[in-house]
């Protein structure tokens with residue numbers, strides 16, 4: 001956390017970079033590969049930190065801006081909800097903030113190009129655990145028990161039906177059952193089975209509805225067979241929703257600085273999740289994507305053990321942050337003079 005004070009302390013913006021790595025063993029063998037066993041920067045957050053540090057260094061040597069720029073170096077994006085914790089610790093009270101801005105490198109876009117959209121750009125996510133309890137028995141005497149395995153399997157299939165038939169087809173959602181565990185050997189019907197998975201949606205409303213429907217479906221299926229289902233949801237991140245005015249400002253900055261060819265307005269939303277969504281629940285702002293793929297190549301995807309942050313995009317990322325801060329406060333001053 002660092003702050004560059006502006007002329008008017010009531011005006012402030014947050015520029016945010018996440019910093020954390022992932023528990024992945026790096027499969028690259030170049031000299032800058034991770035030397036920490038089992039930990040690597042597979043999401044490029046080290047690159048995000050470098051770009052924001054570069055912008056801070058340059059802005060500090062420039063004439064004072066009309067408002068303050070708060071440089072947020074945020075831990076715990078990869079599942080730790082670090083953004084939520086910083087907000088709960090008083091981020092916006094200690095550093096008065098009118099708008100928040102984030103950026104993520106994106107292997108699906110050419111290097112140095114930018115993508116953004118008004119509305120949701122990343123999904124709301126939750127995780128679930130379903131424990132199906134029947135009654136254990138000898139594998140050859142199923143009639144003396146209550147086999148939870150066929151029941152758990154039918155719950156997996158019904159989750160796919162919920163994703164396909166319980167919502168408007170143009171409103172995206174993913175329900176993935178990613179773990180299924182039951183039994184320890186081949187001649188015993190186990191007492192219970194456990195399923196785990198995740199739900200991603202572009203709105204909190206649909207997220208809540210799908211959770212309700214999964215609970216109702218699984219509890220109902222279990223009851224129909226005389227078994228029990230315990231369904232537990234763990235809230236992950238809200239959707240990352242870009243506000244209209246701030247996104248228009250970012251688009252203008254990108255278009256003027258990098259040209260129309262490198263500006264991808266209205267990119268499709270992604271079903272990945274991002275804890276910057278917590279900041280956007282509290283303040284207006286915009287999360288943009290910066291392309292990572294060199295011309296004619298496909299960059300390794302995020303979270304892949306062969307991922308490599310493309311250092312060539314650092315100057316563009318630094319330039320974006322600087323121009324955005326300048327442009328934001330220039331527009332802010334005009335609004336203030338016109339009394340808007």
Ligand SMILES: [Zn+2]
Nearest residue numbers: 043078302303
């Ligand atoms: Zn990540």
Ligand SMILES: [Zn+2]
Nearest residue numbers: 043044045104
């Ligand atoms: Zn990331």
